[in-house]
Amino acid sequence: MRSRRSCLAVPGSNPRFLEKAQGLPADEVFLDLEDSVAPLAKEGARKNIVAALREGDWSGKTRVVRVNDLGTQWTYRDVIEVVEGAGEFLDCLMLPKVEDPTQVVWLDTLLTQIEKANGLKVGGIGIEAQIENARGLVNVDAIAGSSRRLETLVFGPADFMASINMRTLVVGEQPPGYTEGDAYHYILMRILMAARTHDLQAIDGPYLAIKDLDGYRRVAGRAAALGFDGKWVLHPTQVEAANEVFSPSQEDYDRAELILDAYEYYTTVEKRGAVMLGDEMIDEASRKMALVVAAKGRAAGL
Ligand code: GLV
Ligand code: MG
Secondary structure, eight states: OOOOSEEEEEETTOHHHHHHGGGSOOSEEEEESSTTSOGGGHHHHHHHHHHHHHHSOOTTSEEEEEOOOTTSSOHHHHHHHHHHHHGGGOOEEEEOSOOSHHHHHHHHHHHHHHHHHTTOOTTOSEEEEEEOSHHHHHTHHHHHTSOTTEEEEEEOHHHHHHHTTOSOSSSSSOOTTOOSSOTTHHHHHHHHHHHHHTTOEEEEOOOOOTTOHHHHHHHHHHHHHHTOOEEEESSHHHHHHHHHHTSOOHHHHHHHHHHHHHHHHHHHTSOOSSEEETTEEEOHHHHHHHHHHHHHHHHTTO
16 A cells, blocks of 8 residues: 555646645645646646656655546546556546546546556556545445545545535634534544445545644544544645654554564463553454554554
């Protein structure tokens, strides 16, 4: 699985940002043709993106392009121009506002045709599906199982809140007046369950108050604690925060490796299933929990 702790949004209409993004330590960049690009700038943005993918240095990053949603007139040309122009320099396409599995199947079929016609590896380009409205959430299990190309489900809080008439203007924070619990908990868990059922990654969406880094860390920390794999970043200052929040702490990582070593020793040498490690009892389920933390830590280079 590719690492996606930080997924950097880069408007395809802005060549300066396309250049700058290459130097940032984001795990993923997604070059946008959708909501950060004005309607009259869409065609120019396609060309900028093809050039940036072909000529830029994106080494170490997962390269994604977000096309427009299927309710628009732009999607098919977005896909054809980007994949014909730079298919061999592209890891995934992101499809926004996915509402049902047929939309992912449409993209899968179109990708297969373009790959065949252009001598690209068939199935080589993955898909990220954004869940950003009620219909998408209700259908999320079927969407998650709709294509072998799918790699992630991505929560889109801004569109989602608008689609369900949530009474707020601030993306990522609790709606004013909602004083108990977490208004996002159900949505995040629903997406996470569908993702895990189909071995996909689960990614949290944007936090728009880019000057409030403490707020970003708090909201990202909530998704990370549930088990999400990463979050969008809209600004360079959010990149390091995301990489840190979605990696285990050194202390947790060391503890996980210790649990794995101790459990291995006790079960194989002493043939015991449940043993004490310090003040805590560990068993086979503890080993599995430790494996999750250890894998994230190793991926983060701890
Ligand atoms: C992202 O696309 C969002 O709508 O939050
Ligand atoms: Mg959106």
